[in-house]
Structure formats: C-alpha cells, structure tokens
Amino acid sequence: xxxxxxxxxxxVQPGGSLRLSCAASGFTFSTYAMSWVRxxxxxxxEWVSLIPxxxxxxxxxxxxxGRFTISRDNSKNTLYLQMNSLRADDTAVYFCAKNSxxxxxxxxxxxxxxxxxxxxxx
Amino acid sequence: xxxxxxxPSVSGxxxxxVTIACSGSSSNIEAGYHVHWYQQLPGTPPKLLIYAxxxxxSGVPDRFSGSxxxxxxxxxxxxxxxxxxxxxxxxxxxxxxxxxxxxxxxKVTVL
Numbered sequence: 001x002x003x004x005x006x007x008x009x010x011x012v013q014p015g016g017s018l019r020l021s022c023a024a025s026g027f028t029f030s031t032y033a034m035s036w037v038r039x040x041x042x043x044x045x046e047w048v049s050l051i052p053x054x055x056x057x058x059x060x061x062x063x064x065x066g067r068f069t070i071s072r073d074n075s076k077n078t079l080y081l082q083m084n085s086l087r088a089d090d091t092a093v094y095f096c097a098k099n100s101x102x103x104x105x106x107x108x109x110x111x112x113x114x115x116x117x118x119x120x121x122x
Numbered sequence: 123x124x125x126x127x128x129x130p131s132v133s134g135x136x137x138x139x140v141t142i143a144c145s146g147s148s149s150n151i152e153a154g155y156h157v158h159w160y161q162q163l164p165g166t167p168p169k170l171l172i173y174a175x176x177x178x179x180s181g182v183p184d185r186f187s188g189s190x191x192x193x194x195x196x197x198x199x200x201x202x203x204x205x206x207x208x209x210x211x212x213x214x215x216x217x218x219x220x221x222x223x224x225x226x227x228x229k230v231t232v233l
Contacts, residue, residue, distance in 0.1 A: 112167040
C-alpha cells in the first residue's frame with residue numbers, strides 16, 4: 001500500500017525558515033517524481049515544486065522560486081522542502097504527492113499525504 | 123486567479139446529474155496536455171478521480187466520467203449521491219508557466 005506522510009510543519013515568524021519532510025513507502029521511491037502541493041486556508045490547490053526520481057531537473061512555481069528548495073534522499077525514501085524567507089501568504093497545508101505519468105507534462109498527482117500545516121505569523 | 127477556470131459551485135438533487143467545466147487555453151488544455159480530476163472531501167487530502175482526460179482509477183465508480191474538447195474539459199457525475207458532496211479540482215500542465223496548474227475548484231452540493 002502506497003503511503004506518504006508529511007512532518008515538520010508549525011508556526012514560524014515572517015522571514016523565518018522551516019523544513020518539511022515526507023516519508024514514503026509502498027513503492028519504489030527512487031523511480032518516481034514527487035511533488036509538494038499547498039492549500040491555503042479555505043482556498044484551492046497550488047502546485048509548489050516537483051523533483052524527478054534522479055533529482056535532475058527540479059521545477060518550482062514562480063511564487064516560491066528562489067525561496068524554497070526541494071530535495072530527496074532515495075536511500076531514506078524521503079522527500080524534503082526547505083522553505084526560507086517565509087511570508088504570510090505561504091501559510092497553507094502542504095501536501096506531499098507521488099507523481100505518475102509517462103511524460104513530464106502529463107504528470108498527475110497519484111497519491112497524497114494528509115498534509116502538514118505551516119503558519120507564518122508574528 | 124487560476125489558469126484553469128471552474129465554476130465555484132454546482133448543485134443537484136440526489137439521483138440527478140451535474141457537470142463541472144474546466145476552461146483553459148492554448149498553453150494548457152488546447153495544447154493537448156492531459157487533464158486530471160481530483161475529489162477532496164471535507165477535511166481530507168485530494169484523491170485522484172479521473173486521469174488522462176477520461177480514465178478512472180480502480181475503485182472510482184462509473185458515475186464519474188471525464189471528457190476533453192478544444193480548450194476545455196468536463197467532469198460529469200451521474201446519479202448524484204450524498205457522499206459526492208465535495209470539492210472537485212481539474213489539473214493540467216501549462217507550457218507558458220512551465221508548471222502544473224489546478225483549477226480554482228468547484229464545490230458540489232447535493233440538495
């Protein structure tokens with residue numbers, strides 16, 4: 001059974017940093033791209049970042065480019081999101097998702113974690 | 123402001139049918155990129171409902187169906203049930219933004 005479990009969320013002050021982790025199991029982690037998707041309170045879904053299985057060719061939404069860094073450790077089946085220079089509008093539930101699809105552009109978000117809440121406030 | 127446009131809400135009585143439209147442009151849906159749909163029940167993460175425009179993952183009832191034509195896609199729910207009350211999101215890729223995009227979401231209410 002595929003499982004992804006996020007951790008590391010919490011309350012952080014504007015300008016601060018936080019690192020999210022996502023532990024994956026039930027599939028060959030290293031062969032799948034993984035993504036972070038966020039959802040602000042009461043709002044819709046926003047794709048944040050994607051990393052291929054071999055970590056080459058990561059991609060970011062413009063809203064987080066230069067501030068967030070996605071990475072993975074295939075030996076630990078774990079995905080990370082380092083978030084720096086956090087702003088109030090980064091407040092959201094951050095979901096880790098396993099990607100699937102034959103072509104980069106046709107990737108879908110096949111399995112989702114329960115999410116980790118990040119609150120940016122003073 | 124989402125690149126993919128969905129109606130904020132649709133409603134129907136039990137047993138009726140509803141359709142949710144997802145309107146895009148030449149840089150996403152019309153370019154031929156696949157459209158996928160997700161269902162998000164209250165307080166839960168999204169769940170994949172339709173993939174590659176028209177396909178249902180195992181376990182998804184055949185009351186749910188997807189289609190795509192031109193710059194838009196649609197999700198149809200027939201035989202509406204109380205358990206279908208949820209938020210629904212379309213998703214595709216946008217070549218202009220060079221990233222994956224979601225519609226703003228549609229809340230389905232079963233009257």
